[in-house]
Amino acid sequence: MASSSSNNIDLSGPTYCVLSGASQGIGRAIAVEISKLLGPNSLMLLLARNKAELAVTASLCESDKVKVIFNSIDLSKASNDEMKAVLNNSLAGRKVTDFNTSLIFHNVGSLGNLAVETFRMENMEELRDYYDLNVFKVIAMNTQFLKIFEEVEDRVVVVNITSLCAIKPMSGMAYYCSGKAAREMYFKVLAEEKKRIRILNYSPGPVETAMIDYVLAETVNENLRDVFTTFKNQGTLLKPEMTAKKCVRVLQAGKFAPGEHVDYFDDE
Numbered sequence: 653m654a655s656s657s658s659n660n661i662d663l664s665g666p667t668y669c670v671l672s673g674a675s676q677g678i679g680r681a682i683a684v685e686i687s688k689l690l691g692p693n694s695l696m697l698l699l700a701r702n703k704a705e706l707a708v709t710a711s712l713c714e715s716d717k718v719k720v721i722f723n724s725i726d727l728s729k730a731s732n733d734e735m736k737a738v739l740n741n742s743l744a745g746r747k748v749t750d751f752n753t754s755l756i757f758h759n760v761g762s763l764g765n766l767a768v769e770t771f772r773m774e775n776m777e778e779l780r781d782y783y784d785l786n787v788f789k790v791i792a793m794n795t796q797f798l799k800i801f802e803e804v805e806d807r808v809v810v811v812n813i814t815s816l817c818a819i820k821p822m823s824g825m826a827y828y829c830s831g832k833a834a835r836e837m838y839f840k841v842l843a844e845e846k847k848r849i850r851i852l853n854y855s856p857g858p859v860e861t862a863m864i865d866y867v868l869a870e871t872v873n874e875n876l877r878d879v880f881t882t883f884k885n886q887g888t889l890l891k892p893e894m895t896a897k898k899c900v901r902v903l904q905a906g907k908f909a910p911g912e913h914v915d916y917f918d919d920e
């Protein structure tokens with residue numbers, strides 16, 4: 653079962669695990685860490701656009717115990733029906749009751765337009781596109797997942813990969829901060845309503861991924877450039893594996909309040 657009286661989340665039985673943004677970075681690292689813990693007859697579904705890189709992640713996760721399926725999908729465009737089909741197809745006839753725990757990681761994310769100053773934001777179509785991928789489609793995917801697993805709600809675990817930027821403003825990142833805040837709050841409200849579902853908002857800390865290079869290449873904000881240049885030059889960025897291990901430890905221990913924002917740097 654997803655939870656026991658000790659709050660631990662048991663992944664040692666047959667587990668179903670969906671992970672978005674699994675083609676690189678933090679998503680790949682979480683996929684690898686979680687795959688090591690899953691029990692026999694587990695099934696993972698990895699989602700992102702880059703099929704070749706998804707195949708690499710899948711090969712790192714596949715084992716005697718864990719079957720891995722991956723699907724190239726543009727999550728900014730996918731309809732509810734497409735999301736439902738991707739989830740149902742991955743189950744390939746297996747019943748939701750076949751799994752002791754059903755887990756979804758909403759890791760997909762992008763930074764948005766870093767070349768526009770916040771006081772000049774006026775391209776609402778672009779902002780809407782940003783919110784589609786980072787907020788609306790995350791909610792839509794979560795809803796499709798919850799519908800499929802409704803009869804075993806007490807075995808469902810949801811992890812939203814959030815950011816310090818969801819709770820602390822960072823100049824030059826209005827798209828990102830506002831999107832992360834909205835996304836995190838949706839999961840917090842869900843956690844208030846659905847006490848049987850375990851919901852964690854995990855904030856990975858500053859991690860050495862493509863996102864960091866994107867910030868340095870795109871930002872017009874001097875403060876943001878300075879913060880990230882310092883991270884890079886001082887070697888303070890975390891490796892994806894470090895934060896993935898912490899995320900999985902926090903999850904397994906299960907000592908988080910419903911919808912709690914837990915950061916990499918928080919004490920365990």
Ligand SMILES: NC(=O)c1ccc[n+]([C@@H]2O[C@H](COP(=O)([O-])OP(=O)(O)OC[C@H]3O[C@@H](n4cnc5c(N)ncnc54)[C@H](OP(=O)(O)O)[C@@H]3O)[C@@H](O)[C@H]2O)c1
Pocket residue numbers: 672673674675676677678679699700701702703705725726727728729758759760761762785813814815816855856857858859860861862863864
């Ligand atoms: N890196 C950090 O310092 C940091 C800090 C705090 C929070 N986070 C959060 O951690 C998560 C992962 O970030 P990361 O640093 O690992 O970033 P990343 O290396 O840029 O990875 C982003 C992932 O999202 C996928 N993705 C992007 N657009 C997509 C689309 N339209 N459809 C489907 N998949 C899409 C990418 O795959 P494809 O390109 O193959 O589609 C990729 O797998 C994000 O939610 C991010 O906000 C990161």
